[in-house]
Amino acid sequence: MKKILTVALAGVLAASMMFTGCSKKEEAKSEGEIPKTIVVGTNAEFPPFEYVNDDKEIDGFDMAVMKEIGKRLDCKVKIKNMEFKSLIGAMESKNLDVIAAGMTVTDERKEAVDFTDSYYTSNQYIIVKEDSKVKKISDLDGKTIAVQEGTTGDLVATGDYDSVKDAKVKRFKKGVDAVMDLKKGGSDAVIIDANPAQEFVKANEGLRLIKDQSSKEYYAFAIQKGNKKLQKAINKELEAMKKDGTFDKLIKKYI
Numbered sequence: 656m657k658k659i660l661t662v663a664l665a666g667v668l669a670a671s672m673m674f675t676g677c678s679k680k681e682e683a684k685s686e687g688e689i690p691k692t693i694v695v696g697t698n699a700e701f702p703p704f705e706y707v708n709d710d711k712e713i714d715g716f717d718m719a720v721m722k723e724i725g726k727r728l729d730c731k732v733k734i735k736n737m738e739f740k741s742l743i744g745a746m747e748s749k750n751l752d753v754i755a756a757g758m759t760v761t762d763e764r765k766e767a768v769d770f771t772d773s774y775y776t777s778n779q780y781i782i783v784k785e786d787s788k789v790k791k792i793s794d795l796d797g798k799t800i801a802v803q804e805g806t807t808g809d810l811v812a813t814g815d816y817d818s819v820k821d822a823k824v825k826r827f828k829k830g831v832d833a834v835m836d837l838k839k840g841g842s843d844a845v846i847i848d849a850n851p852a853q854e855f856v857k858a859n860e861g862l863r864l865i866k867d868q869s870s871k872e873y874y875a876f877a878i879q880k881g882n883k884k885l886q887k888a889i890n891k892e893l894e895a896m897k898k899d900g901t902f903d904k905l906i907k908k909y910i
């Protein structure tokens with residue numbers, strides 16, 4: 656009897672150990688982790704959110720925010736510069752912990768990555784030559800539109816939001832190359848996010864902006880699917896930065 660009891664007890668003990676061990680492991684897996692070095696992917700072609708500065712460093716609002724978050728979490732931040740359209744794939748293959756690239760939250764992207772709280776609201780603007788007859792987005796139907804590949808501007812030009820119909824879309828790796836194509840007459844317009852659009856028009860003569868305020872979109876940092884720990888930590892620090900004025904200071908400095 657004693658023996659049977661001992662065996663039974665041992666069995667219960669083993670089962671409960673297995674259970675806690677297993678559930679702990681699962682919990683750890685589903686919660687994700689905050690890495691000691693946060694690898695941040697970006698595309699440094701999107702001023703003022705990310706660009707290469709005069710000292711050849713990757714700079715900009717997103718970079719400054721991520722560096723500050725890294726400091727507050729006591730983590731190193733390593734920046735990887737790549738094509739915009741490669742960012743999500745690099746995150747899916749676990750080569751990035753965070754994407755900080757003025758990335759708009761979209762339903763399609765949400766299938767591949769998770770997002771933090773949004774930190775900036777933007778719109779798509781249209782850039783045309785000063786003498787262009789284009790006045791509003793519907794004037795772009797059937798025209799040739801230059802965009803940065805894989806961006807929401809690309810989706811608008813392609814007609815995904817029922818905004819533009821039957822346009823010929825020319826896709827470039829960099830927004831600035833789309834603008835150069837417009838300047839040399841290769842396309843009728845560029846569709847790109849409001850802030851870089853303003854920067855590109857400022858930096859180039861003979862261009863005009865059409866501000867379409869209807870296309871509101873929200874920027875957020877992307878993180879690997881299921882990394883709740885990092886998501887929560889970034890959200891917490893974003894909120895703290897907003898409360899203590901750091902966020903506004905960076906907005907003033909960069910935007």
Ligand code: GLN
Nearest residue numbers: 701756757758759806807
């Ligand atoms: N906000 C746009 C998007 O997410 C463009 C971002 C970018 O070009 N860096 O598609």
